[in-house]
Amino acid sequence: MLYSQIVRRKAPEMDPLHYGMGWTKEEMDMPQILVESTFGDSHPGSAHLFDVGQSIIRGIEEKNGKANRFFTTDICDGMAQGHDGMNYSLASRDMICNMAEIHARSVGFDAAVFVSSCDKAIPAHLMAMGRLNLPALLAAGGVMAAGPGLLTLEQIGTYYSDFKCGRISQERLEQYKRDACPSNGACSFMGTACTMQSMAEALGLMLPGNAVLPAASPELHDAARCAGAAAVRLAHDGLKARDVVNWKSMENAIMVHAAIGGSSNAALHLPAIAHEFGLKLDAALIGKIQSRIPYLLDIRPSGRWPAQYLYYVGGIPAIMENLRNVLHLDAMTVTGKTLGENLDDLRDSDYYERREAQLKTFGLRREQILRPAEKPLSAHGALTVLMGNLAPGGAIVKQSAVPSVMMRATLRARPFDSEEDALKAIWSGDVHEGDAVLVRYEGPRGSGMPEMFYTTEAIVSDPKLGDRLALITDGRFSGASRGAVIGHVSPEASVGGPIALVEEGDLIRIDIPAGLLAVVGTKEGEKTAEEMDAVFAERRRKLPARQPRYKSGVLSTYTRHAASPMAGGYICEQE
Numbered sequence: 001m002l003y004s005q006i007v008r009r010k011a012p013e014m015d016p017l018h019y020g021m022g023w024t025k026e027e028m029d030m031p032q033i034l035v036e037s038t039f040g041d042s043h044p045g046s047a048h049l050f051d052v053g054q055s056i057i058r059g060i061e062e063k064n065g066k067a068n069r070f071f072t073t074d075i076c077d078g079m080a081q082g083h084d085g086m087n088y089s090l091a092s093r094d095m096i097c098n099m100a101e102i103h104a105r106s107v108g109f110d111a112a113v114f115v116s117s118c119d120k121a122i123p124a125h126l127m128a129m130g131r132l133n134l135p136a137l138l139a140a141g142g143v144m145a146a147g148p149g150l151l152t153l154e155q156i157g158t159y160y161s162d163f164k165c166g167r168i169s170q171e172r173l174e175q176y177k178r179d180a181c182p183s184n185g186a187c188s189f190m191g192t193a194c195t196m197q198s199m200a201e202a203l204g205l206m207l208p209g210n211a212v213l214p215a216a217s218p219e220l221h222d223a224a225r226c227a228g229a230a231a232v233r234l235a236h237d238g239l240k241a242r243d244v245v246n247w248k249s250m251e252n253a254i255m256v257h258a259a260i261g262g263s264s265n266a267a268l269h270l271p272a273i274a275h276e277f278g279l280k281l282d283a284a285l286i287g288k289i290q291s292r293i294p295y296l297l298d299i300r301p302s303g304r305w306p307a308q309y310l311y312y313v314g315g316i317p318a319i320m321e322n323l324r325n326v327l328h329l330d331a332m333t334v335t336g337k338t339l340g341e342n343l344d345d346l347r348d349s350d351y352y353e354r355r356e357a358q359l360k361t362f363g364l365r366r367e368q369i370l371r372p373a374e375k376p377l378s379a380h381g382a383l384t385v386l387m388g389n390l391a392p393g394g395a396i397v398k399q400s401a402v403p404s405v406m407m408r409a410t411l412r413a414r415p416f417d418s419e420e421d422a423l424k425a426i427w428s429g430d431v432h433e434g435d436a437v438l439v440r441y442e443g444p445r446g447s448g449m450p451e452m453f454y455t456t457e458a459i460v461s462d463p464k465l466g467d468r469l470a471l472i473t474d475g476r477f478s479g480a481s482r483g484a485v486i487g488h489v490s491p492e493a494s495v496g497g498p499i500a501l502v503e504e505g506d507l508i509r510i511d512i513p514a515g516l517l518a519v520v521g522t523k524e525g526e527k528t529a530e531e532m533d534a535v536f537a538e539r540r541r542k543l544p545a546r547q548p549r550y551k552s553g554v555l556s557t558y559t560r561h562a563a564s565p566m567a568g569g570y571i572c573e574q575e
Helices: 003-010 014-019 027-029 049-062 083-106 121-132 154-164 171-179 192-202 218-237 248-258 266-276 285-292 308-312 315-322 340-347 350-358 419-427 455-458 529-542 552-559
Strands: 032-038 066-071 112-114 138-141 383-390 389-396 407-418 435-437 472-473 486-492 507-511 517-524
Touching: 003 014, 003 407, 014 027, 027 112, 027 171, 027 248, 027 517, 032 049, 032 218, 049 066, 049 112, 049 218, 066 083, 083 121, 083 266, 083 552, 112 121, 112 218, 121 138, 121 192, 121 266, 138 192, 138 218, 154 171, 154 308, 154 455, 192 248, 192 266, 192 315, 192 407, 248 266, 248 285, 248 315, 266 285, 266 383, 285 383, 285 389, 315 350, 340 350, 407 419, 419 455, 435 507, 455 472, 472 507
Parallel strands: 032 066, 032 112, 112 138, 383 517, 407 435, 435 472, 472 486
Antiparallel strands: 383 389, 389 486, 407 507, 507 517
């Protein structure tokens, strides 16, 4: 018997309440499918999801299921950028996951379709799938088109910095703002939104080829309808989320991430998702896997093209074909088939031919966007995990976006206790070539772990600083961030991590090929590791206690209970 029918027998008030909504008895007897959506008039990634949900409902009804719509709207990091709203961003991921749990458990469903597009919503929904362990899949809202001249939103940060520094006019900036987001969908670069859509498919929790579809295309609604139909099949088959996601699928996702040059935020979300699936994903494993997987996809912000072009080269299945010899092809997926079987089915169809025909209308060849594995953009994947006395718990750098001159460097420390102070110093010219700007007390236990997109753009848009300065933080970065930016430093400053002990003029050594991030001296000069241990011990003795930044509300709860940045920043049981 379906679970929804067992619940009906236990809850005699359920039927009359459904009758009150106009349901028939026949509809109550059907498989009950939760359609959990982040629809809302909040940003382009979610504003169209009501219509996407309607297509999902059609697919459910065609297979004799009954859809139950629930909504928890997400926020947009772009809307929250540059003010304290950004502090709520990461916390919102866990709150969306919590609401999905409440919706599912308070009623009782046979399967679920999760509908989302963007940075925190998709990881929240993937976390919820692991926590609930229902038969479930994700239907994404796709990606927006680029604007005129292939303008994409991540360029606005650079143009804003150009305006602040007098390099462009107010009128030019306003024109860029009008043109950067021409439609609904996720932002058209390989930021966190498109990265996490890709991760959902790579984990096996999305139908093949459905990540990063053009949001304005008929294909998006066809895919949504198929997702609805698949949910009814999953309800009957009983294939649950934890039957799909295991170590093999998690490693597949990390390998795909390496190849697409995905957002550094995936190193925050994948451990949190793994946690909900009962897996412990060590950050060192992410670095180890990424070191042996080539970077293939020439998509912004590290590459040349908007993210919509991933669709035209064959989407995530094309990435997986290029990695076929290293992927776990026997990993299960929500189709009820293995990854290898799905790839074979696509290869035997006209899937790639149809997409390549669309690519030709742009006058482009596949190899201009997606390199073959034997001719990669880089032999190393997108991310590198750094360790050392500054980050004994690890730190993350998107090495594919780091200028070559900064792959190995020794810099002077310029510590700031907030992003706002660091940004003021950069804009006022108080930061110089050869500095390492340290922004601390911005981790999960500090301010909620905001991303620092404007600060990174202020650096990379300055011709004097762009490739001669590093930004190091226990906070995080936008998926659009570029340059020598190192985040997720663990332990974070708010729990007494070494980043809290750094003083003006300390010598910071970055060696990305060697995976090193260390304080190697003070303003007096270099010191041995033992001497630096003694310096840190003395500084720790004098370190003043800091009061929690938030005394009430969501951020008070989150900052008291969040796990470390490298563990995923999820809300954990112990303070």
